[in-house]
Amino acid sequence: MFNFDEELFLKLVEKEGLAYRSQIEDIVDGICSKGYSNIFMIGAGGTIAMMYPYEYILKSSSKIDVHAEIAAEFLVMNNKHFSKDSVCIFTSVSGTTKETIEAIEYCKERGATTFALVAEPDTPITKLVDHCITTGSEKHSFDTFFMLLYMVVFRFMHNNNEFPHYEQFTKEVALLPQAILDAVKAFDKRAEAFAVEHKDTNYHMMVGSGNLWGNTYSYAMCVLEEMQWIPAKSIHAAEFFHGTLELVVEDTSVILLKGEDETRPLADRVERFAEKVTKRLTVIDTKDFAMEGISDEFRKHFAVSINWALLSRISVYLERERNHPLTLRRYYRKMEY
Amino acid sequence: MFNFDEELFLKLVEKEGLAYRSQIEDIVDGICSKGYSNIFMIGAGGTIAMMYPYEYILKSSSKIDVHAEIAAEFLVMNNKHFSKDSVCIFTSVSGTTKETIEAIEYCKERGATTFALVAEPDTPITKLVDHCITTGSEKHSFDTFFMLLYMVVFRFMHNNNEFPHYEQFTKEVALLPQAILDAVKAFDKRAEAFAVEHKDTNYHMMVGSGNLWGNTYSYAMCVLEEMQWIPAKSIHAAEFFHGTLELVVEDTSVILLKGEDETRPLADRVERFAEKVTKRLTVIDTKDFAMEGISDEFRKHFAVSINWALLSRISVYLERERNHPLTLRRYYRKMEY
CATH class of the missing domain: 3.40.50.10490 (Glucose-6-phosphate isomerase like protein; domain 1)
Known part of the structure; x- marks a missing residue:
């Protein structure tokens, strides 16, 4: 196909993406065993849009309290549902998006848990968050992020006893x-x-x-x-x-x-x-x-x-x-x- | 002013709008004393857009759990936060908007509390909901609805001990x-x-x-x-x-x-x-x-x-x-x- 490296795609999305399964489960299980009040999915442009599917999935399949918020607005609006007990999830291709960095700092200063998926290693965002999955390549990063976010979101649902098919689901994520x-x-x-x-x-x-x-x-x-x-x-x-x-x-x-x-x-x-x-x-x-x-x-x-x-x-x-x-x-x- | 009847505006928005204050307080106080889990603001086009300011106000000023939802999507998505303990708020100018009627029926069938602001009297919506404020005129109906929604939303916040300035606020709504x-x-x-x-x-x-x-x-x-x-x-x-x-x-x-x-x-x-x-x-x-x-x-x-x-x-x-x-x-x- 024009301008598409099939081998690279499979390598990045399949092999490397799936390699993070146990790391994701450890992170999510750790957050769940500590306890949390709600999930904030925060981003700007493409990275907030990427959260909307998962907000929809959670709203239609789970009682977990979820909020997808535009980073720059979140920073000023004083959302009363946000607290130190919130889990805040971010994605960033470059690891340098200004509003996302500010939002992470805001969340950390208030004691909330921060968790990011980032394409580029060794960036401000990878260093800042409590938990990070660094995929290592900007190529096909959205495809990879989507796959990782399935694992993140459905693990939260699984741990909330709302998704008995988790094992089967993750097998299929691999396909x-x-x-x-x-x-x-x-x-x-x-x-x-x-x-x-x-x-x-x-x-x-x-x-x-x-x-x-x-x-x-x-x-x-x-x-x-x-x-x-x-x-x-x-x-x-x-x-x-x-x-x-x-x-x-x-x-x-x-x-x-x-x-x-x-x-x-x-x-x-x-x-x-x-x-x-x-x-x-x-x-x-x-x-x-x-x-x-x-x-x-x-x-x-x-x-x-x-x-x-x-x-x-x-x-x-x-x-x-x-x-x-x-x-x-x-x-x-x-x-x- | 061109195409603007000042007297009519003041009559409709000021005199008639404000006449509903005690009725709104009775409705909201009744809902609050019965207890509720969250507020759903449901509409389509102009009437969902009209809810977004109040969703924002609640999110930034209150811990009340609030959801603004597009009626046609709400009808099919099976929102897990919705239950018989939800309070569902609607507005309609004509009282006949198809998706809004269906959403009200959906909420009622599931035992939730329904509350609408409607411009036209004796419409399907005025007859269907548990609580209704009928303003009686399509002219300036959005201006009137906005004013009534301030009273509704801030009364909920007042009753949740989150708005000590309620008395002063309602005095100013009159201005x-x-x-x-x-x-x-x-x-x-x-x-x-x-x-x-x-x-x-x-x-x-x-x-x-x-x-x-x-x-x-x-x-x-x-x-x-x-x-x-x-x-x-x-x-x-x-x-x-x-x-x-x-x-x-x-x-x-x-x-x-x-x-x-x-x-x-x-x-x-x-x-x-x-x-x-x-x-x-x-x-x-x-x-x-x-x-x-x-x-x-x-x-x-x-x-x-x-x-x-x-x-x-x-x-x-x-x-x-x-x-x-x-x-x-x-x-x-x-x-x-």
């Missing part, structure tokens, strides 16, 4: 990298065709719900807007019908992300509407992919990873077709504000 | 309608100038944070998109720097909503950035308005109402300048999907 790779290969021609067709499209709507809302929000903001400079409105599938639908005409690009959780009927409804109105509807549906060896009941969770990996294929082809490097920035880390 | 009217009058020329300048602008960014995030989200989706068919990206002031900023060039319209809560520094940062980059930055700042008789410590809360009323003035001038009725729809309630 996920191959399932992602298979899906990506099956999707690749469609990703390329999308980029060719949409190389001059100057506005996209992205629609999703449930555990795919985070990807919807993130892809619009952190890829289409930040990395390709294309205006993109992310809109929750349920909320789509309360305003944004009025903009859809026959050439509006609507990208609908369909997963397999309880909220799928909300995406179905958007699909029924959009296919009547626009000729430029793109449906990206995890149901189209085999996920070899994955139990039916877990597919909905793994859809988050599958979906993100599919979207990432669109990115590399957009970069090529639009001749616009994904790393190009006008302002971020280039200008003071 | 709010006049403060809104004064602000609206002072802003009116600016609202008109905005609409004249932007009558052909085909894309806006709306940025806000804290207790103004709901208005930011709502105005972009429910007014600019739904009622004027203008694409509008709402973006949280903290998240703006993680993607959307890259789209800003010298003629990009950025509408920044500034309030007076703890998150104001996040909006300041957007302002510093945007004033360097675009010539079309519009800052709508509640600090510019007197709020006669309102204590400094309460201004931040009332900024939600003030801000919404100011934005509403922009709407009527956009309607006139663009010759596009605010009530015109392509699809909503006109097409099956």
